[in-house]
Amino acid sequence: MSVQLTDVRKVYGTGPGAVEALGGVTYGFKAGTFTAVMGPSGSGKSTLLHCAAGLDVPTSGDVSLVGRSLRGLDETALTELRREAVAFVFQSFNLMPALTVRQNVVLPLTLAGKSPDDAWVTEVIRRVGLDARMKHRPSELSGGQQQRVAIARALAGRTAVTFADEPTGALDTTTALEVLALLRDQSRELGQTTVMVTHDPVAASYADRVVFLVDGRIASETTHPTAESVAAELAHLSAGRTPDGRTRGGAGGRFAPTEN
Known part of the structure; x- marks a missing residue:
């Protein structure tokens, strides 16, 4: 597995006011897969991502x-491992305003002391449709174009894992679909x-599989998702049951991923 969580529990605070954000999650993300993580607000989605990426430390x-x-x-x-293996795409683009598109794309490589592969950098900028804007700075780009720079930055390092947290939340529909592709x-x-x-069933439909969290535990997953099937599962989760009528809560946070 590229990413493996084993009985991960995350609690914020202590005493009576403590909040359990993750309740013993065990799950593996296989190499070369695209997984969407969904669930109601407060279900632990971002906490799971932050723990998986080494941005937050599990309680156990x-x-x-x-x-x-x-x-x-x-x-x-941790920083060295993330530089070697991980790229991030967030809703906030985290671009350096004084740098050009190309300079922003290669910045993580520069900080890691690596020499960028110029041909590959040019190729990934072309892939995101910004080859004519390589010398532009973020202030000269639209929001969608800035997110494309963030995608190119994630591609440029050829890292093993990319973590994306609501990457299309600030984009118009057309640009969002292009970024998801x-x-x-x-x-x-x-x-x-x-x-x-993501919270968006359409965004989730671009993934190979969708994992659903409820109250810090994995409730279910689906493969080959469609926007309709994802929306239906979310509706059933809100009602506290799976589509086949099973009551949630028996898995104790452990869920063995099915094979594609």
Whole structure:
């Protein structure tokens, strides 16, 4: 597995006011797959992503990235592992305003002390449709174009894993669908593992599978999703039952992923 969570529990606060954001989640994300993580507000989606990416430390349990356990790693070691293995795409684009498109795309490589593959950088910028804007700065780009820069940045490093948190939330419909297609293609063509948190059934339909969280636990998953099937599952989860009538809550947060 590119990303493996084993009995991961995350609690914020202590005493009577403590909040359990994840309740013992066990799940693996296989190499080259695109998985959407969905659930009601407060279900633990972003917490799961942050723990999986090493941005937050679980209260208990273990997370491994590309075969390496994160348990006990100090911040320096975590940073080095993320630089080597992980790319991020968030709703906020996190671009440097003084840098051009190309400079923003290669920035993570530069910070990691790596020499960019110029031909590949040019290719990924072309893939996101910004080859005519390589010398433009973020202020000269639309919101959709800035998100494309973030996608190109994720592609440029050829990392094993990409984590995306509501990457299309601030985009218009047309641009959002183009960005989702790019995320899907980078998994299929480059073998990257992509984990995307979203609330949108249409966005989730671009993934290979969808994992549904409820109250910090994995309630179900579906493969080959459509917008309609995802919306139906969310409706059933809201009612507290699966589409076949089973009551939720018996899995204790553990869910063995099915094969594609």
